[in-house]
Amino acid sequence: MTAIVSPPRSSLALAVADRGSAVLTVAEMVAAEQAIFDTGVSVDALMRRAGEGAGQMIWRIGGTTPTLVLCGPGNNGGDGYVIAEFLRAKGVRVTVAALSEPRTDAARNARARFCGEVVRFDEVEPATQVVDCLFGSGLTRPLDGAVWHRFAELVGQARRSFAIDLPSGADADRAVWLNEPLRFDHVLALGAWKYAHLLEPVASDCGALSLIEIGVDTEAARVRRIARPSIVAPDARSHKYRRGLVAVLVGAMPGAALLAAHAAQGAGAGYVKLIGEGDPPPQLPADIVWQRTDGAGSVAEALQDSRIGTVVVGPGLGRDDQARALLETALGCPHPLIVDADALHLLPGYFASLKGRGAPVLLTPHQGEFDVLAGETGADAINKVARAEALARTLDTFVLYKGADTVIAAPDGRAVIADRRYSWLSVAGTGDVLAGCMAARLAGHAQPFDAMTEAAWLHDRAARIAGPAFSALQLANALPRALETCLER
């Protein structure tokens, strides 16, 4: 048997990248705010920071547009009074509609500092621009029916709408609407992202997102919003194996494996080969190597090549006995492994093989495949990130849980949310492209979590470059231009 040595690693590696901005639960946000108070900053001062930061953004976007600020009873309402006074001082015609008297000291103080007009919420007329400060992270239940109805009318009739911190009616941690959904033009998040900003179904209703810095320390946050990765170009010592050798196993439908192979090339792999039974498919291009095998033993032997950086199993695999044999062989090989598509449906029969496997396994389920894998795992999880984390922990694998909100989770608890994925990606074959792209990144630097994050970013960027209505092959062909936008200068 061939001795297994780690393949040389690429210079097409990950540079020190922006880790992405933090995503916090309400409890984590409260703790982070408390840490600021512990340094001697008062609640009033922090509210002023938040309200003036948000006011500045509204002023920049809306200028002197007449503005209605809707204020609730808590500190979100308090932010509203600060915003209203900020805009009033700029010369904007501002009206505040108060749902009730402020119930916190900071909100009462902010109310006292507002020098403009305050009217009752149930008597207010619609305005050109509306700012929602009814409820933020302290929302505990649905809005009262009549209040929600009037609120929806005011937001719907405004030409421009802002929600401060969170849209009222959205549950911050669970990222669901407690009332009917409401669409905003802008959401200004205070201090850090909350899950509702980035996870569906609320995320799509948030319009343009802005983060208002208020001095919260988010250094230790485990969950982050995706940020553009920074990738280093090959250096003078680079060669095809340092760049990364990707091996894609071919099953019943070679087209999907070919797409993954194209994508691996476009995402920077130095060498891509298909491993399959018998003769190559007629459409095999000259720049993809075909390694012919004869039976499972022959595949296992091909996978002993110590220069392989990543193996992909799943695209076009099928779900028959031959597919099972290929999956079993792939799980038994010594290389990092991406399990995608059909292989995810077969994987529950092989969970035992995941435990103690030396090299990492990366899973790329969409919703249907996730349900097959997860079963009851994470049934009590609060949101999509927690469900992905539960699966990653239970199977000791890396998980990229696809969707308009794609979640990447590592078994050590790190997670990234790739929100608002380009909707034209919803076409056949784009999953195969994602798997190939991830394989190239992983073969290049051997960091599974980073490979998933880079692939999610490159895939989305390539789709935007390809424009509307592209084929999966056109998407793969756009990957080099996406890669170019991430190269370190």
Ligand SMILES: NC(=O)C1=CN([C@@H]2O[C@H](COP(=O)(O)OP(=O)(O)OC[C@H]3O[C@@H](n4cnc5c(N)ncnc54)[C@H](OP(=O)(O)O)[C@@H]3O)[C@@H](O)[C@H]2O)[C@@H](O)CC1
């Ligand atoms: N912490 C800080 O220092 C800073 C916080 N900041 C800001 O504060 C926001 C969080 O403030 P918050 O905790 O006061 O919560 P908030 O969302 O304003 O409302 C809670 C109030 O509403 C009530 N209530 C709840 N649901 C209800 C419903 N359906 N219908 C009716 N009432 C309902 C609830 O009363 P309950 O009846 O539940 O006891 C309570 O009275 C945060 O999002 C950010 O904007 C920034 O200024 C920076 C500094």
Ligand SMILES: [K+]
């Ligand atoms: K709000």
